[in-house]
Amino acid sequence: MTGDKPYEHRVASHCESGSVRNLLLHAGLDISEAAIFGIGSGPAFYYLFFAKGPSGFPLVGVRNRPGMILKNVARRLDIGFTFKKHRTTQEALAQANACLDAGEPVIACVDMFYMKYLPPFLRVHAPFHFIVLCGRDGDTYTVSDPYFKSLAQLDLQDLTVAWSTFAPMAQDNFLCRLERLPKSVEWKRAIKVATVKTCKEMVLPPVVRDLLPFVGVQGMRTYSKAMTEWPRRYRGVKLREGILMSAVGFEDQGTGGGAFRLMYGAYLDEAAHRLASPALKELAAQMTSHGQAWRETSRKLIRVGKLVPMQEERFDHWALSDQPALVAQGLEEIAGDFRRAADFEQGFFQKLGSAVRAL
Amino acid sequence: MIIATKADKHDEGWRIVLYDQEAHGTGSAAPTLTHAEFHEEIDTYYQQRQLERERLYAELIEGKTSPVGFFLMLQGMDVKDVAKRMKLRPGVVRRHLTPEGFASATVEQLRRYARIFDVSVADFFWFARCSDGVSVEVRSDASGLLQLVDLSPTGQGSAGERS
Numbered sequence: 001m002t003g004d005k006p007y008e009h010r011v012a013s014h015c016e017s018g019s020v021r022n023l024l025l026h027a028g029l030d031i032s033e034a035a036i037f038g039i040g041s042g043p044a045f046y047y048l049f050f051a052k053g054p055s056g057f058p059l060v061g062v063r064n065r066p067g068m069i070l071k072n073v074a075r076r077l078d079i080g081f082t083f084k085k086h087r088t089t090q091e092a093l094a095q096a097n098a099c100l101d102a103g104e105p106v107i108a109c110v111d112m113f114y115m116k117y118l119p120p121f122l123r124v125h126a127p128f129h130f131i132v133l134c135g136r137d138g139d140t141y142t143v144s145d146p147y148f149k150s151l152a153q154l155d156l157q158d159l160t161v162a163w164s165t166f167a168p169m170a171q172d173n174f175l176c177r178l179e180r181l182p183k184s185v186e187w188k189r190a191i192k193v194a195t196v197k198t199c200k201e202m203v204l205p206p207v208v209r210d211l212l213p214f215v216g217v218q219g220m221r222t223y224s225k226a227m228t229e230w231p232r233r234y235r236g237v238k239l240r241e242g243i244l245m246s247a248v249g250f251e252d253q254g255t256g257g258g259a260f261r262l263m264y265g266a267y268l269d270e271a272a273h274r275l276a277s278p279a280l281k282e283l284a285a286q287m288t289s290h291g292q293a294w295r296e297t298s299r300k301l302i303r304v305g306k307l308v309p310m311q312e313e314r315f316d317h318w319a320l321s322d323q324p325a326l327v328a329q330g331l332e333e334i335a336g337d338f339r340r341a342a343d344f345e346q347g348f349f350q351k352l353g354s355a356v357r358a359l
Numbered sequence: 360m361i362i363a364t365k366a367d368k369h370d371e372g373w374r375i376v377l378y379d380q381e382a383h384g385t386g387s388a389a390p391t392l393t394h395a396e397f398h399e400e401i402d403t404y405y406q407q408r409q410l411e412r413e414r415l416y417a418e419l420i421e422g423k424t425s426p427v428g429f430f431l432m433l434q435g436m437d438v439k440d441v442a443k444r445m446k447l448r449p450g451v452v453r454r455h456l457t458p459e460g461f462a463s464a465t466v467e468q469l470r471r472y473a474r475i476f477d478v479s480v481a482d483f484f485w486f487a488r489c490s491d492g493v494s495v496e497v498r499s500d501a502s503g504l505l506q507l508v509d510l511s512p513t514g515q516g517s518a519g520e521r522s
Contacts, residue, residue, distance in 0.1 A: 013376040052437045120367050121401045125436055161474050166444050241407055244400050252375055252395040262378035262388040269387040288380050288388045302400055310407055312414055
């Protein structure tokens with residue numbers, strides 16, 4: 001283990017905010033994961049119809065771009081993080097080794113597929129998974145992965161291939177070190193700046209919304225429309241897996257449930273306490289209920305997905321039964337839920353923006 | 360490559376952090392370390408993957424796809440993604456998905472594919488099913504080209520294990 005102080009590993013819902021929380025905790029600054037996520041302007045919605053996600057369906061992002069939480073937190077809490085996408089893995093490794101040998105844990109962004117300690121359903125080719133490297137013994141690295149219950153081991157070969165994939169959207173050879181903690185945290189300023197930014201990104205101005213119909217609340221509406229097309233666009237295992245894994249992705253794959261909305265509710269609640277704001281407290285409760293509603297919609301997705309047969313060869317026979325109509329009807333209902341969720345979020349983030357500006 | 364004959368089983372002990380409204384009775388969401396709610400779906404996912412593995416294996420044996428295609432589809436990747444990772448044109452990767460095109464891939468290309476799929480180059484050339492009562496341990500050498508296969512009666516190794 002690095003340094004004199006033993007590294008305290010804590011699990012978290014989300015890899016990036018969890019890794020930042022763990023690194024700060026090691027340095028002596030204890031901030032909750034929800035606060036890191038909120039200050040990092042985490043909540044978002046992107047329906048990237050042009051990119052395929054791990055579920056086999058187009059990629060849906062329910063948080064901001066990988067790496068942005070880290071950068072936003074650094075700027076807004078005045079934390080001296082240095083981050084760099086190194087040109088080569090050798091260069092990144094040399095830097096990481098120097099830090100680890102000096103007792104300094106670092107954050108790396110890797111492809112989750114090569115994290116062999118994770119269960120198979122999480123081992124997907126997602127090259128934007130954040131971990132803390134907190135020690136090494138020769139070519140074996142000690143990894144603090146917020147998804148895993150304890151510290152894990154990763155050998156050099158796996159780290160190398162996971163760190164530099166050249167994949168689309170990958171943060172290849174990304175390394176982050178903590179150089180300086182702030183003398184004091186200006187919570188009010190940080191909460192105001194972060195929350196207003198989230199509100200602006202979720203509810204784009206009408207003209208921009210038309211130009212970028214896959215972003216923010218408009219993205220949710222576009223996604224809801226696309227959802228009703230799934231039975232025509234996909235068939236067999238692809239359709240079943242796509243529906244089921246969309247729900248698992250919203251809930252159990254590092255979001256804290258309700259596509260990060262429950263975690264954001266927790267952040268707003270914490271912000272309300274820090275700033276003694278009843279208005280924010282009320283909005284926190286609304287966001288938490290919204291997160292629970294999202295969770296219920298995910299359960300509906302699961303029920304609909306299960307109607308599709310598991311075996312590819314049974315699909316043609318199934319397609320002639322009354323089941324496809326039930327799937328179409330179910331997806332129609334879920335699309336309605338997403339449209340209502342978009343309407344809610346549009347109103348909510350407008351109200352939240354006004355409330356925070358008034359603080 | 361050992362083709363598993365049974366689906367993975369979701370680890371009941373697997374826990375995730377969920378933000379739960381009810382857990383603390385305050386109306387606000389707080390983190391709780393808990394079971395994944397959708398563990399049944401994860402098990403179903405494993406069963407689907409197993410069926411997909413069987414289907415792709417059948418396609419491979421019938422000559423409808425190549426070993427590269429087998430792993431690409433099994434791991435839910437697409438041609439564009441693999442092409443970027445391989446630093447090849449998508450058309451070249453697409454060609455490698457057919458048995459004829461696969462025959463034209465170079466050893467260096469196969470080594471890069473193997474790195475991406477986390478297998479060894481040898482895994483592209485043999486596919487075996489393992490009967491009950493036999494455990495198999497497969498180790499790759501550092502080059503990723505060679506494999507050492509240990510077969511033993513159950514209890515003296517672990518089926519399908521790779522290291």
